[in-house]
Amino acid sequence: MTANRPSVLVLGAGAGGTMTANALRRRLDADVTVIDKGRTHRYQPAYYLIPFDYMELADQERDTRELLHDEVSFVEDEVTGIDPDDRRVEGEADSYEYDVLITAVGNDRRPDAVPGMLEGWNRTDSVYPFYHASAAAALGDAVDEFDGGRFLVTVPDTPIKCGGAPLKLTMLMEEHIRKRGLRDDAELVMTKPGAEVFGTGPKAPYQERIEEIWDERDITFVPEFTVSEVDYEEQVVRSAEGDSLEYDLYAPVPPQYGHEFVVENSPLTDGGEYVSVDDNTLQHETYPEVFALGDNADVPTSRTASAARKQSHVVVDNVERYLDGRSPAPDYDGYTACPILTEEGKAMIAEFDYEDSISAPIVSRLNWFLDVNVIPSLYWNVWMRGYDPVP
Amino acid sequence: MADTQLEADVTVNAVGSSCPGPLMELVGNAKDVDPGTVIRLQSSNEGTEPDVAEWSEESGNELLDVVDRGDHWDLYVRIDD
Numbered sequence: 001m002t003a004n005r006p007s008v009l010v011l012g013a014g015a016g017g018t019m020t021a022n023a024l025r026r027r028l029d030a031d032v033t034v035i036d037k038g039r040t041h042r043y044q045p046a047y048y049l050i051p052f053d054y055m056e057l058a059d060q061e062r063d064t065r066e067l068l069h070d071e072v073s074f075v076e077d078e079v080t081g082i083d084p085d086d087r088r089v090e091g092e093a094d095s096y097e098y099d100v101l102i103t104a105v106g107n108d109r110r111p112d113a114v115p116g117m118l119e120g121w122n123r124t125d126s127v128y129p130f131y132h133a134s135a136a137a138a139l140g141d142a143v144d145e146f147d148g149g150r151f152l153v154t155v156p157d158t159p160i161k162c163g164g165a166p167l168k169l170t171m172l173m174e175e176h177i178r179k180r181g182l183r184d185d186a187e188l189v190m191t192k193p194g195a196e197v198f199g200t201g202p203k204a205p206y207q208e209r210i211e212e213i214w215d216e217r218d219i220t221f222v223p224e225f226t227v228s229e230v231d232y233e234e235q236v237v238r239s240a241e242g243d244s245l246e247y248d249l250y251a252p253v254p255p256q257y258g259h260e261f262v263v264e265n266s267p268l269t270d271g272g273e274y275v276s277v278d279d280n281t282l283q284h285e286t287y288p289e290v291f292a293l294g295d296n297a298d299v300p301t302s303r304t305a306s307a308a309r310k311q312s313h314v315v316v317d318n319v320e321r322y323l324d325g326r327s328p329a330p331d332y333d334g335y336t337a338c339p340i341l342t343e344e345g346k347a348m349i350a351e352f353d354y355e356d357s358i359s360a361p362i363v364s365r366l367n368w369f370l371d372v373n374v375i376p377s378l379y380w381n382v383w384m385r386g387y388d389p390v391p
Numbered sequence: 392m393a394d395t396q397l398e399a400d401v402t403v404n405a406v407g408s409s410c411p412g413p414l415m416e417l418v419g420n421a422k423d424v425d426p427g428t429v430i431r432l433q434s435s436n437e438g439t440e441p442d443v444a445e446w447s448e449e450s451g452n453e454l455l456d457v458v459d460r461g462d463h464w465d466l467y468v469r470i471d472d
Contacts, residue, residue: 036407037407037408037409037435038406038407038408039407040404040407076407078407078409078435108409111411111415112410112411118411118415121415121418122414122418122446122449122450123449123450125422129415132412132415132416132419133416133419134415134416134418134419134420135415135419137419137423138419138422138423141422141423
């Protein structure tokens, strides 16, 4: 840190951190440093497409150092704690001072938090926690070898990233089985802890359309099912409500929490799992020099990369305002987008904010094309570079 | 065992991945390869070695060696099952 050149520290080199760091470099006269414990950046929306060969994992990975502009410093270190009173971040290798901190560390996927879920993946060939790249890749062989019975997808009772992913996986699997001529021998079941398959309020129009599609295609939604245990030897999933479901192939969404170094070793979550920022300014409620975006921000929207993208604009503006001594702009309205792929060549884009739905609940070929063929290159070549020409 | 004697058929880079990531990546690769394949799992997480040792024993595979590379460990595992 120097007297006239502030240091901005970005924790996490995922979608939110990378976009924000590159955009801040252009906007500010500041030293921008990104810390991440690894240097492989993966396009996570690919994960539910990989099992059906609509995308290849190898094509959707980049080196973090190469995604960041040369003038952005990158440090490979594992953060162990944050002391905002001292404006210092502790890592395994070193400690780091800052004038402005942006936390974009995402969430922690914890298949080990449900008894039997991780063991089922480790010990059998019928459990695939597909939010992990390795499980998504291995699920490809399993869906090809599936010869009938029940394909089960479960959603945990924690907030998750990309709430649409389990729905998409279920629908794409239904199509895959149908095309292999096994539809009459197979049952497709997705469970959630709540009552709604997608959601109410701003999500209601999309849910209505999904319910029609699932009726037409005979996909079963089981509400009020909170996974409590996976008995991988018996191939049964039990729920806290006392129900159980057998499976032949099982793709659970793992429970997701805040990272321990934020929850336990910093005051930033205010007793919760995620960083306590204002819903509209994304500035921390106690520490004005701290901002958060993406999956680790405690804002009541659906966690998606498209939400992180809109949040990134607001964080960049508000960091600049903070350094200029101006008050932050309350510009984040909860925007998020979730392309719901229903079958090959067909998709609906659910787009909504805190208050309202934005896009019409229309399934079209163009939406599939946008999601599978256009958005990945926008993501890598434009958004991750800190540019955003799209409204 | 001298680490120079070990040659891996497949390298899995899980450096920076926290638990249970490295073991998950090893298992994913183990599901994919032929018996006899030696996988080198690279991990910077200190919990990986006990996890891999336990998994190898249970699953009928063998943890051949663990080499400290300074910023990460190389774990050599032969997939037999």
